[in-house]
Amino acid sequence: MVRKIFTFKNKKHMPTWLAGLLAGLVKLIATTYRLRVEDPHGWLTRHEPWPIIVPIWHNRILFLPALAPRGFLERMVVLISASRDGGYVAAFVRFFKLRVVRGSSSRGARAAFLALSRELQAGYSPILTVDGPRGPRYTVQHGAVALAMRSGAPILPIALNAPKRWNLKNWDGTQIPWPFSRVTLRLGALLFVAPGEEREAAAERVRQALLAINED
Template structure:
Protein backbone atom coordinates (compact mmCIF):
# COMPACT_ATOMS: atom_id res chain seq x y z
CA UNK A 1 0.00 0.00 0.00
CA UNK A 2 2.81 2.37 0.90
CA UNK A 3 4.60 1.71 -2.41
CA UNK A 4 1.38 2.39 -4.30
CA UNK A 5 0.93 5.67 -2.43
CA UNK A 6 4.48 6.72 -3.29
CA UNK A 7 3.97 5.89 -6.98
CA UNK A 8 0.74 7.89 -7.06
CA UNK A 9 2.38 10.82 -5.26
CA UNK A 10 5.30 10.86 -7.72
CA UNK A 11 2.99 10.73 -10.74
CA UNK A 12 0.90 13.54 -9.28
CA UNK A 13 3.98 15.66 -8.52
CA UNK A 14 5.32 15.16 -12.06
CA UNK A 15 1.92 16.04 -13.55
CA UNK A 16 1.65 19.19 -11.43
CA UNK A 17 5.15 20.24 -12.47
CA UNK A 18 4.27 19.68 -16.11
CA UNK A 19 1.17 21.86 -15.76
CA UNK A 20 3.24 24.52 -13.99
CA UNK A 21 5.86 24.51 -16.75
CA UNK A 22 3.16 24.95 -19.42
CA UNK A 23 1.97 28.14 -17.71
CA UNK A 24 5.38 29.78 -17.35
CA UNK A 25 6.61 32.44 -19.80
CA UNK A 26 10.38 32.04 -20.23
CA UNK A 27 12.94 34.52 -21.52
CA UNK A 28 16.28 32.99 -22.55
CA UNK A 29 19.52 34.97 -22.32
CA UNK A 30 22.62 33.77 -24.22
CA UNK A 31 20.80 30.62 -25.42
CA UNK A 32 23.11 30.41 -28.51
CA UNK A 33 25.85 29.25 -26.10
CA UNK A 34 23.89 26.05 -25.53
CA UNK A 35 22.61 25.75 -29.09
CA UNK A 36 26.18 25.82 -30.41
CA UNK A 37 27.07 22.76 -28.32
CA UNK A 38 23.83 20.92 -29.09
CA UNK A 39 23.97 21.53 -32.85
CA UNK A 40 27.56 20.27 -33.03
CA UNK A 41 26.86 17.41 -30.62
CA UNK A 42 29.73 18.47 -28.38
CA UNK A 43 29.86 17.01 -24.87
CA UNK A 44 29.00 19.37 -22.05
CA UNK A 45 28.00 19.48 -18.40
CA UNK A 46 25.08 21.67 -17.32
CA UNK A 47 25.80 23.15 -13.88
CA UNK A 48 23.13 24.92 -11.82
CA UNK A 49 22.75 25.66 -8.13
CA UNK A 50 20.80 23.18 -6.03
CA UNK A 51 18.22 25.86 -5.22
CA UNK A 52 17.69 26.53 -8.94
CA UNK A 53 17.25 22.95 -10.15
CA UNK A 54 13.50 23.00 -10.77
CA UNK A 55 13.24 24.83 -14.10
CA UNK A 56 16.21 22.93 -15.60
CA UNK A 57 13.86 19.91 -15.50
CA UNK A 58 11.87 21.75 -18.15
CA UNK A 59 15.05 22.55 -20.08
CA UNK A 60 16.01 18.86 -20.06
CA UNK A 61 12.59 18.11 -21.51
CA UNK A 62 13.01 20.75 -24.24
CA UNK A 63 16.40 19.39 -25.28
CA UNK A 64 15.50 15.72 -24.91
CA UNK A 65 16.55 14.97 -28.49
CA UNK A 66 19.84 14.51 -26.64
CA UNK A 67 20.19 11.93 -23.88
CA UNK A 68 20.34 13.59 -20.47
CA UNK A 69 21.48 12.30 -17.09
CA UNK A 70 21.39 14.11 -13.75
CA UNK A 71 23.53 13.40 -10.71
CA UNK A 72 21.22 12.85 -7.74
CA UNK A 73 22.20 12.13 -4.14
CA UNK A 74 21.31 8.86 -2.42
CA UNK A 75 19.24 10.68 0.20
CA UNK A 76 15.46 10.35 0.62
CA UNK A 77 14.97 13.69 -1.15
CA UNK A 78 17.27 12.40 -3.88
CA UNK A 79 15.00 9.39 -4.36
CA UNK A 80 12.04 11.67 -5.04
CA UNK A 81 14.06 13.85 -7.41
CA UNK A 82 15.34 10.75 -9.16
CA UNK A 83 11.90 9.28 -9.77
CA UNK A 84 10.38 12.59 -10.88
CA UNK A 85 13.31 13.16 -13.26
CA UNK A 86 12.56 9.80 -14.84
CA UNK A 87 9.03 11.01 -15.57
CA UNK A 88 10.64 13.80 -17.64
CA UNK A 89 12.74 11.36 -19.64
CA UNK A 90 15.94 12.02 -17.69
CA UNK A 91 18.25 9.22 -16.55
CA UNK A 92 19.20 9.65 -12.86
CA UNK A 93 22.72 8.73 -11.76
CA UNK A 94 22.83 8.23 -8.00
CA UNK A 95 25.79 9.47 -6.00
CA UNK A 96 27.62 12.55 -4.77
CA UNK A 97 29.49 15.29 -6.59
CA UNK A 98 31.52 16.15 -3.50
CA UNK A 99 34.28 13.60 -3.89
CA UNK A 100 36.25 13.13 -7.10
CA UNK A 101 36.45 9.36 -6.53
CA UNK A 102 32.77 8.91 -5.63
CA UNK A 103 30.92 6.09 -7.37
CA UNK A 104 28.28 8.47 -8.70
CA UNK A 105 30.90 10.69 -10.29
CA UNK A 106 32.65 7.73 -11.91
CA UNK A 107 29.30 6.64 -13.32
CA UNK A 108 28.74 10.16 -14.68
CA UNK A 109 32.10 9.97 -16.45
CA UNK A 110 30.92 6.83 -18.19
CA UNK A 111 27.61 8.42 -19.13
CA UNK A 112 29.28 11.45 -20.69
CA UNK A 113 31.61 9.19 -22.65
CA UNK A 114 28.49 7.40 -23.94
CA UNK A 115 27.12 10.70 -25.24
CA UNK A 116 24.87 11.88 -22.42
CA UNK A 117 24.52 15.51 -21.38
CA UNK A 118 25.43 15.60 -17.68
CA UNK A 119 23.50 17.79 -15.23
CA UNK A 120 25.10 18.58 -11.88
CA UNK A 121 24.29 20.79 -8.89
CA UNK A 122 27.85 21.73 -7.83
CA UNK A 123 26.78 23.00 -4.40
CA UNK A 124 24.54 20.00 -3.64
CA UNK A 125 23.30 17.94 -2.02
CA UNK A 126 24.22 19.52 1.33
CA UNK A 127 25.95 22.80 0.51
CA UNK A 128 27.37 25.19 1.44
CA UNK A 129 25.02 27.15 -0.79
CA UNK A 130 26.57 28.80 -3.85
CA UNK A 131 29.95 27.15 -3.32
CA UNK A 132 31.21 24.93 -6.15
CA UNK A 133 32.55 21.58 -4.98
CA UNK A 134 35.44 19.96 -6.90
CA UNK A 135 33.43 17.05 -8.32
CA UNK A 136 32.08 18.93 -11.35
CA UNK A 137 35.59 20.09 -12.29
CA UNK A 138 36.87 16.52 -11.98
CA UNK A 139 34.04 15.38 -14.26
CA UNK A 140 35.05 17.96 -16.88
CA UNK A 141 38.71 17.03 -16.56
CA UNK A 142 38.09 13.32 -17.06
CA UNK A 143 35.65 13.69 -19.98
CA UNK A 144 36.82 16.78 -21.86
CA UNK A 145 33.27 18.16 -21.60
CA UNK A 146 32.80 21.91 -21.16
CA UNK A 147 30.89 23.11 -18.10
CA UNK A 148 27.96 25.37 -19.01
CA UNK A 149 26.66 27.40 -16.03
CA UNK A 150 22.87 27.86 -16.02
CA UNK A 151 20.59 29.75 -13.65
CA UNK A 152 17.08 31.16 -13.55
CA UNK A 153 14.63 33.21 -11.54
CA UNK A 154 10.91 33.90 -11.68
CA UNK A 155 8.99 37.16 -11.28
CA UNK A 156 6.37 35.42 -9.13
CA UNK A 157 7.97 32.84 -6.93
CA UNK A 158 8.11 31.15 -3.56
CA UNK A 159 11.55 30.93 -1.94
CA UNK A 160 11.72 28.00 0.47
CA UNK A 161 13.28 28.27 3.92
CA UNK A 162 15.77 25.53 3.12
CA UNK A 163 19.56 25.55 3.13
CA UNK A 164 19.60 26.09 -0.65
CA UNK A 165 16.92 28.83 -0.79
CA UNK A 166 14.96 26.70 -3.27
CA UNK A 167 13.13 28.84 -5.87
CA UNK A 168 9.64 27.65 -6.84
CA UNK A 169 8.11 29.62 -9.74
CA UNK A 170 4.42 30.35 -9.34
CA UNK A 171 1.91 29.66 -12.15
CA UNK A 172 1.84 32.08 -15.10
CA UNK A 173 5.02 33.81 -13.96
CA UNK A 174 7.65 35.17 -16.29
CA UNK A 175 10.91 33.27 -15.97
CA UNK A 176 14.40 34.37 -16.99
CA UNK A 177 16.94 31.67 -17.88
CA UNK A 178 20.59 32.69 -18.24
CA UNK A 179 23.29 30.59 -19.91
CA UNK A 180 26.93 31.41 -19.16
CA UNK A 181 30.07 31.00 -21.22
CA UNK A 182 31.51 27.49 -20.86
CA UNK A 183 34.34 26.69 -18.46
CA UNK A 184 36.85 24.25 -19.96
CA UNK A 185 39.25 22.07 -17.96
CA UNK A 186 42.21 20.36 -19.70
CA UNK A 187 42.94 16.71 -19.02
CA UNK A 188 46.40 17.55 -17.68
CA UNK A 189 45.94 20.29 -15.11
CA UNK A 190 47.92 21.53 -12.12
CA UNK A 191 46.34 21.84 -8.69
CA UNK A 192 46.36 25.63 -9.04
CA UNK A 193 44.65 25.52 -12.44
CA UNK A 194 42.09 23.06 -11.07
CA UNK A 195 41.21 25.42 -8.22
CA UNK A 196 41.11 28.34 -10.66
CA UNK A 197 38.53 26.51 -12.81
CA UNK A 198 36.48 25.76 -9.70
CA UNK A 199 36.57 29.44 -8.67
CA UNK A 200 35.80 30.59 -12.21
CA UNK A 201 32.66 28.47 -12.37
CA UNK A 202 31.58 29.62 -8.92
CA UNK A 203 32.07 33.30 -9.80
CA UNK A 204 30.19 32.95 -13.09
CA UNK A 205 27.26 31.18 -11.48
CA UNK A 206 27.12 33.73 -8.66
CA UNK A 207 27.26 36.66 -11.11
CA UNK A 208 24.58 35.11 -13.35
CA UNK A 209 22.34 34.41 -10.37
CA UNK A 210 22.69 38.03 -9.21
CA UNK A 211 21.65 39.16 -12.71
CA UNK A 212 18.66 36.79 -12.70
CA UNK A 213 17.60 37.99 -9.26
CA UNK A 214 17.72 41.63 -10.43
CA UNK A 215 16.02 40.94 -13.77
CA UNK A 216 12.50 41.57 -12.46
Protein backbone atom coordinates (compact mmCIF):
# COMPACT_ATOMS: atom_id res chain seq x y z
CA MET A 1 0.00 0.00 0.00
CA VAL A 2 2.83 2.41 0.82
CA ARG A 3 4.33 1.86 -2.62
CA LYS A 4 1.04 2.96 -4.20
CA ILE A 5 0.79 6.12 -2.13
CA PHE A 6 4.38 7.38 -2.41
CA THR A 7 6.45 7.71 -5.56
CA PHE A 8 10.17 8.25 -5.01
CA LYS A 9 12.50 9.71 -7.60
CA ASN A 10 15.22 7.36 -6.41
CA LYS A 11 13.47 4.04 -5.92
CA LYS A 12 16.40 2.50 -4.04
CA HIS A 13 16.37 5.02 -1.20
CA MET A 14 13.64 6.34 1.07
CA PRO A 15 13.67 10.14 1.37
CA THR A 16 15.38 11.21 4.58
CA TRP A 17 12.33 13.12 5.80
CA LEU A 18 10.09 10.07 5.41
CA ALA A 19 12.55 7.70 7.08
CA GLY A 20 12.82 10.14 9.98
CA LEU A 21 9.04 10.45 10.20
CA LEU A 22 8.56 6.68 10.36
CA ALA A 23 11.38 6.26 12.88
CA GLY A 24 9.86 8.98 15.05
CA LEU A 25 6.44 7.34 14.85
CA VAL A 26 7.88 3.96 15.89
CA LYS A 27 9.74 5.59 18.80
CA LEU A 28 6.57 7.37 19.90
CA ILE A 29 4.41 4.25 19.79
CA ALA A 30 7.13 2.25 21.56
CA THR A 31 6.99 4.62 24.56
CA THR A 32 3.44 3.42 25.23
CA TYR A 33 4.37 -0.25 25.53
CA ARG A 34 4.65 -2.09 28.82
CA LEU A 35 7.98 -3.74 28.07
CA ARG A 36 9.13 -6.85 29.90
CA VAL A 37 12.59 -8.31 29.33
CA GLU A 38 13.03 -12.04 29.89
CA ASP A 39 16.66 -13.13 30.03
CA PRO A 40 16.65 -16.39 32.01
CA HIS A 41 20.28 -17.16 31.16
CA GLY A 42 21.56 -13.74 32.23
CA TRP A 43 23.30 -12.72 29.05
CA LEU A 44 22.24 -9.06 29.34
CA THR A 45 23.87 -8.91 32.75
CA ARG A 46 27.18 -10.45 31.65
CA HIS A 47 27.40 -9.33 28.01
CA GLU A 48 29.69 -12.31 27.59
CA PRO A 49 30.73 -13.95 25.39
CA TRP A 50 31.07 -11.16 22.84
CA PRO A 51 30.61 -10.75 19.91
CA ILE A 52 27.55 -12.85 19.19
CA ILE A 53 25.26 -13.55 16.22
CA VAL A 54 21.61 -12.56 16.79
CA PRO A 55 18.87 -14.25 14.73
CA ILE A 56 15.32 -12.89 14.79
CA TRP A 57 12.23 -13.55 12.69
CA HIS A 58 11.56 -10.99 9.95
CA ASN A 59 8.10 -10.15 11.28
CA ARG A 60 9.44 -9.08 14.70
CA ILE A 61 12.27 -6.70 13.85
CA LEU A 62 10.32 -3.47 13.22
CA PHE A 63 10.20 -2.36 16.86
CA LEU A 64 13.47 -3.96 18.01
CA PRO A 65 15.58 -0.78 17.52
CA ALA A 66 13.16 1.19 19.71
CA LEU A 67 12.72 -1.43 22.44
CA ALA A 68 16.00 -3.30 22.90
CA PRO A 69 18.35 -1.98 25.61
CA ARG A 70 20.75 0.62 24.23
CA GLY A 71 23.72 -1.32 25.60
CA PHE A 72 22.54 -4.28 23.53
CA LEU A 73 22.24 -2.28 20.32
CA GLU A 74 25.22 0.04 20.39
CA ARG A 75 27.63 -2.66 19.24
CA MET A 76 25.26 -4.35 16.79
CA VAL A 77 25.22 -4.32 12.99
CA VAL A 78 22.05 -5.12 11.05
CA LEU A 79 22.04 -7.12 7.81
CA ILE A 80 19.48 -5.61 5.42
CA SER A 81 18.53 -6.79 1.97
CA ALA A 82 20.15 -5.12 -1.07
CA SER A 83 16.69 -4.82 -2.67
CA ARG A 84 14.69 -1.62 -3.13
CA ASP A 85 12.59 -2.40 -0.06
CA GLY A 86 15.80 -3.05 1.83
CA GLY A 87 16.91 0.46 0.92
CA TYR A 88 13.83 1.83 2.66
CA VAL A 89 14.53 -0.29 5.75
CA ALA A 90 18.19 0.79 5.82
CA ALA A 91 17.20 4.46 5.79
CA PHE A 92 14.78 3.80 8.66
CA VAL A 93 17.29 1.80 10.74
CA ARG A 94 20.01 4.43 10.48
CA PHE A 95 17.83 6.84 12.45
CA PHE A 96 18.40 4.54 15.43
CA LYS A 97 22.18 4.94 14.99
CA LEU A 98 22.67 1.30 14.03
CA ARG A 99 25.37 0.07 11.70
CA VAL A 100 24.08 -1.46 8.46
CA VAL A 101 25.44 -4.06 6.04
CA ARG A 102 23.51 -4.54 2.79
CA GLY A 103 22.99 -7.95 1.20
CA SER A 104 20.95 -11.15 1.41
CA SER A 105 20.87 -14.77 0.34
CA SER A 106 19.53 -13.70 -3.06
CA ARG A 107 21.52 -10.52 -3.72
CA GLY A 108 25.11 -9.73 -2.72
CA ALA A 109 25.35 -12.77 -0.45
CA ARG A 110 29.13 -13.26 -0.66
CA ALA A 111 29.94 -9.57 -0.17
CA ALA A 112 27.55 -9.37 2.78
CA PHE A 113 29.05 -12.50 4.35
CA LEU A 114 32.57 -11.09 4.11
CA ALA A 115 31.43 -7.72 5.45
CA LEU A 116 29.73 -9.35 8.44
CA SER A 117 32.83 -11.46 9.07
CA ARG A 118 34.88 -8.26 9.24
CA GLU A 119 32.32 -6.69 11.58
CA LEU A 120 32.62 -9.70 13.89
CA GLN A 121 36.39 -9.39 13.89
CA ALA A 122 35.99 -5.72 14.83
CA GLY A 123 33.77 -6.68 17.77
CA TYR A 124 30.33 -5.89 16.30
CA SER A 125 27.52 -8.43 16.52
CA PRO A 126 25.29 -9.08 13.48
CA ILE A 127 21.50 -9.08 13.74
CA LEU A 128 20.00 -11.24 10.98
CA THR A 129 16.39 -11.81 9.97
CA VAL A 130 17.01 -15.47 9.29
CA ASP A 131 13.83 -16.06 7.28
CA GLY A 132 14.37 -12.96 5.13
CA PRO A 133 14.28 -11.33 2.76
CA ARG A 134 11.26 -13.20 1.33
CA GLY A 135 10.76 -16.29 3.42
CA PRO A 136 9.16 -18.72 3.72
CA ARG A 137 8.14 -17.43 7.13
CA TYR A 138 9.79 -19.14 10.10
CA THR A 139 12.44 -20.92 8.06
CA VAL A 140 16.15 -20.41 8.71
CA GLN A 141 18.60 -19.62 5.94
CA HIS A 142 22.19 -20.76 6.43
CA GLY A 143 23.84 -17.33 6.80
CA ALA A 144 23.86 -17.22 10.61
CA VAL A 145 25.13 -20.78 10.80
CA ALA A 146 27.91 -20.14 8.27
CA LEU A 147 29.01 -17.04 10.18
CA ALA A 148 29.08 -18.99 13.44
CA MET A 149 31.17 -21.72 11.86
CA ARG A 150 33.66 -19.26 10.39
CA SER A 151 33.98 -16.96 13.41
CA GLY A 152 33.37 -19.25 16.36
CA ALA A 153 30.89 -16.69 17.72
CA PRO A 154 27.82 -18.14 19.51
CA ILE A 155 24.26 -17.56 18.36
CA LEU A 156 21.80 -15.78 20.69
CA PRO A 157 18.14 -16.20 19.59
CA ILE A 158 15.81 -13.31 20.47
CA ALA A 159 12.11 -12.61 19.99
CA LEU A 160 9.70 -9.74 20.47
CA ASN A 161 6.32 -11.09 21.51
CA ALA A 162 3.08 -9.11 21.57
CA PRO A 163 -0.17 -10.93 22.41
CA LYS A 164 -2.22 -7.91 21.26
CA ARG A 165 -1.07 -6.80 17.84
CA TRP A 166 -1.86 -6.21 14.20
CA ASN A 167 -0.39 -8.51 11.56
CA LEU A 168 0.22 -6.94 8.17
CA LYS A 169 -0.96 -8.88 5.12
CA ASN A 170 2.50 -9.41 3.67
CA TRP A 171 4.57 -12.60 3.35
CA ASP A 172 5.96 -12.44 6.89
CA GLY A 173 2.90 -11.07 8.70
CA THR A 174 4.81 -8.10 10.15
CA GLN A 175 3.73 -7.61 13.76
CA ILE A 176 2.72 -4.19 15.12
CA PRO A 177 1.84 -4.36 18.82
CA TRP A 178 -1.18 -2.36 19.90
CA PRO A 179 -0.32 0.91 21.67
CA PHE A 180 -0.34 0.62 25.48
CA SER A 181 -0.13 -3.18 25.28
CA ARG A 182 2.40 -5.59 26.79
CA VAL A 183 5.48 -6.47 24.75
CA THR A 184 8.08 -9.02 25.82
CA LEU A 185 11.69 -9.09 24.69
CA ARG A 186 12.78 -12.68 25.24
CA LEU A 187 16.33 -14.03 24.95
CA GLY A 188 17.07 -17.70 24.44
CA ALA A 189 20.09 -19.78 25.37
CA LEU A 190 23.37 -19.42 23.50
CA LEU A 191 23.92 -21.91 20.69
CA PHE A 192 27.36 -23.00 19.56
CA VAL A 193 27.99 -24.39 16.09
CA ALA A 194 30.95 -26.70 15.57
CA PRO A 195 33.07 -26.05 12.44
CA GLY A 196 32.25 -29.47 11.02
CA GLU A 197 28.55 -29.54 11.89
CA GLU A 198 26.14 -30.16 9.03
CA ARG A 199 24.59 -26.80 8.12
CA GLU A 200 21.05 -28.06 7.67
CA ALA A 201 21.08 -29.62 11.13
CA ALA A 202 22.55 -26.47 12.68
CA ALA A 203 19.96 -24.29 10.94
CA GLU A 204 17.20 -26.52 12.30
CA ARG A 205 18.60 -26.09 15.82
CA VAL A 206 18.43 -22.32 15.37
CA ARG A 207 14.88 -22.60 14.05
CA GLN A 208 13.72 -24.67 17.01
CA ALA A 209 15.40 -22.28 19.45
CA LEU A 210 13.58 -19.32 17.88
CA LEU A 211 10.23 -21.12 17.85
CA ALA A 212 10.71 -22.01 21.50
CA ILE A 213 10.77 -18.33 22.52
CA ASN A 214 7.80 -17.34 20.30
CA GLU A 215 4.49 -16.84 22.07
CA ASP A 216 2.56 -17.62 18.88
